[in-house]
Amino acid sequence: MSADSPRTWLDKLTHLFSGEQVDHLTQLTEILNASKEKNLIDADAVFMIEGVLGVSEMRVRDAMIPRSQMVCVDESEDLQSILDELLESSHSRYPVLADDGSVKGVLLTKDVLRAVVKHNLSEKAQLEELYRPPVLVPESKRLNVLLREFKASRNHMALVVDEYGELAGLITIEDVLEEIVGDIVDEHDDEESDHIQKHFQGGYSVDAVTFLEDFNAFFKTDIQNEQLETIGGVVTQFLGHIPAEGETFEMEGLSFEVLKSDGRRVDSFKVQFALMTEISA
Incomplete structure (x- = not known):
């Protein structure tokens, strides 16, 4: 091949790992996308490879379930109440918390x-x-390292602590794998499940995938949008950008706080009335 001949995608891939390039991740992504356009590799494979590359750069904090959304066992409750909670929520593992918020164990x-x-x-x-x-595990642990640890230890869930040793959330092996393959739906994931629940700090935790019809019915609002079906889509359009985690704003007389967002999509909000009016359940 002459010096003027265009390099193949394999040549570029070899050159990428030769140490001559600075931004390896960006260039590898470009090579994958170019290969997809030339039908050298299919779209599903590219999607998963990009997911693997992304996991190598992500931290536990980027994929964890925040403490505000954790389903936990309250150690102070009686036995029957705990059993009822396990039956209702249908998870396989539950952190057990004491009154002071400390972790007593996993059930x-x-x-x-x-x-x-x-x-x-x-x-x-x-x-x-x-x-x-x-x-x-600390919030700062890399996801690819955690995935190896999950595999080696055969654990499927870890509790996440912040820099002060306080409980910040939890993460499961499914959360990590979903960063690679996308959302995993199992037999307990009901598409019509209640996406609006009371938040322990007041107001309500609302999933971004909540249909506008359901959101309007619950909060007595009248948000209309012919192009968008979910509250997450409406919020993104309203703000003009994907809201960041912790971002707050008001819309339609409601106060919103973003509970979870990874910069590519928003997952959930805390919503309450701007005038602190409560809905009777």
Whole structure:
């Protein structure tokens, strides 16, 4: 091949890892997209490769479920209330929190079910014997490192702590994999589930995928948009950009705070009336 001949995508890929290029991630993405356009690699493969590359650059804080959205077991509740909560939420693992917010352990649904079936769960103390030690990870840990640790330890969930050692959220192996392959829907993900729930700090936690019709019915608003179906889309159009995590604003007499956003999409808001008027449940 002469010096003037255009290099193939494989030549460029080899050159990329030769140490001569500075921004490897950006150039590798460009090579992948060019290869897709030439039908050298299909779109699904490019999507997943880009996801893998993204995970190598992301931190736990970018994919975790924030504390405000965690479903936890309150250690102060009675046994029957805890069992009812496990049955209603249908998760496989639950952090157990004390009144002061400290983590007492992790409760696995399969352990509880096994104890119930064997008639070994009639007192609160018996439930406490089922607590497993929590796995704690810092917000700053890289996702690819966490994924390797999940695989090696066979743990599927870790609790995330901030720089002060306070509980900041949780992350599961599914959360990490979704950054690579997109949203994973299982048998417990009901498309018509309630996307609006009371927030522990007041107001309501609202998923960005909540349909406008459902949002209007709940908050007694009349937001209309012929092009958009969800509140997340309406908010993005209203602001003119994808809102950042922690960003606050008012719209239609409601106060919004972004609970979770990764810069590419917004996941959830805390919504309350600007005049602090509560809805009767």
